[in-house]
Amino acid sequence: MNAPFPSPNPPASGPSSGKPPLRLLIAAPRGFCAGVDRAIEIVERALELYGAPVYVRHEIVHNKFVVDNLKAKGAVFVESVDQVPDGVPVIFSAHGVPKAVPAKATARGLEWLDATCPLVSKVHRQAERQIADGRHILFIGHAGHPEVIGTFGQVPEGNMTLIETVEDVAAIDVPADRELAYLSQTTLSVDDTAAIIDAILARFPAVVAPKQEDICYATSNRQGAVKQIAPDCDLVLVIGSPKSSNSLRLVEVAERAGSRGQMIQRATDIDPQWLADIATLGLTAGASAPEELVNEVIARIKELREVESEERVTAEEKITFKLPRQLAR
Numbered sequence: 026m027n028a029p030f031p032s033p034n035p036p037a038s039g040p041s042s043g044k045p046p047l048r049l050l051i052a053a054p055r056g057f058c059a060g061v062d063r064a065i066e067i068v069e070r071a072l073e074l075y076g077a078p079v080y081v082r083h084e085i086v087h088n089k090f091v092v093d094n095l096k097a098k099g100a101v102f103v104e105s106v107d108q109v110p111d112g113v114p115v116i117f118s119a120h121g122v123p124k125a126v127p128a129k130a131t132a133r134g135l136e137w138l139d140a141t142c143p144l145v146s147k148v149h150r151q152a153e154r155q156i157a158d159g160r161h162i163l164f165i166g167h168a169g170h171p172e173v174i175g176t177f178g179q180v181p182e183g184n185m186t187l188i189e190t191v192e193d194v195a196a197i198d199v200p201a202d203r204e205l206a207y208l209s210q211t212t213l214s215v216d217d218t219a220a221i222i223d224a225i226l227a228r229f230p231a232v233v234a235p236k237q238e239d240i241c242y243a244t245s246n247r248q249g250a251v252k253q254i255a256p257d258c259d260l261v262l263v264i265g266s267p268k269s270s271n272s273l274r275l276v277e278v279a280e281r282a283g284s285r286g287q288m289i290q291r292a293t294d295i296d297p298q299w300l301a302d303i304a305t306l307g308l309t310a311g312a313s314a315p316e317e318l319v320n321e322v323i324a325r326i327k328e329l330r331e332v333e334s335e336e337r338v339t340a341e342e343k344i345t346f347k348l349p350r351q352l353a354r
């Protein structure tokens with residue numbers, strides 16, 4: 026979801042409820058980014074265009090609430106194109122897929138739609154260009170994340186080395202006869218990635234940097250917003266999924282900025298004990314968590330405490346992405 030952000034619910038008014046007061050600092054930007062908005066719209070438009078069922082390879086975005094809503098509308102989520110019946114369209118998730126995946130769908134004669142975020146696709150094209158220029162790629166990311174698997178699958182095997190930590194930089198072996206370039210996953214910690222890049226530059230001073238930062242605007246903005254509120258908070262709740270890289274990073278950012286951090290998927294995850302004895306609570310949401318869940322969490326907090334809320338906006342977001350041409354109206 027892009028700016029403007031829906032205003033958080035106003036603080037409770039009227040006579041005191043008798044509940045202990047709580048200051049609630051709500052980070053903005055938070056929640057849906059342009060890539061997630063686009064991916065969900067692709068599934069919804071495909072359902073309108075083709076009728077149910079429409080198959081989706083992997084969770085379209087890492088959020089159970091979003092996935093369950095789309096399931097209720099007729100989307101079927103699978104992990105492999107092999108699980109898609111003949112004659113049914115398939116959509117690839119926002120995280121991107123290795124090239125072999127659309128190739129397999131095409132070979133089977135399946136109609137497919139690509140919901141890969143354009144900012145992930147940009148990294149894919151950079152990887153191809155670096156390989157075409159004869160370079161070996163150092164890829165900063167988290168092993169096993171679908172985006173990393175998808176990006177590795179853009180180039181022939183053996184052309185990319187994964188780097189997860191600063192320590193990895195000292196330990197890796199790279200081909201001595203090739204220039205190096207580095208790229209990164211889009212949803213990493215801005216600070217950790219900067220430290221890894223420093224280590225790469227120290228060991229390989231001639232390494233070629235990406236033309237633009239690979240960490241996406243949504244990831245940077247959400248981390249920046251949490252950094253702004255966390256020093257004033259006793260606890261920051263991050264609405265997101267344990268599978269969501271950018272949401273996990275928000276918990277880390279809150280903790281490094283001096284607060285405690287806690288991920289929740291829904292309001293029902295809140296343990297009232299967490300709020301006992303705290304004066305200021307922070308709230309944010311990962312890029313795949315809808316504002317509906319933010320409102321649900323605020324409502325639950327208000328059941329427990331007399332809330333005075335304040336939204337702190339650290340950036341405006343106006344980015345939108347076009348739909349694939351098959352779905353453009």
Ligand code: SF4
Pocket residue numbers: 058059060061119142143144145211212241242243244271312
């Ligand atoms: S978090 Fe960034 S890369 Fe991922 S879908 Fe959103 S805008 Fe795209």
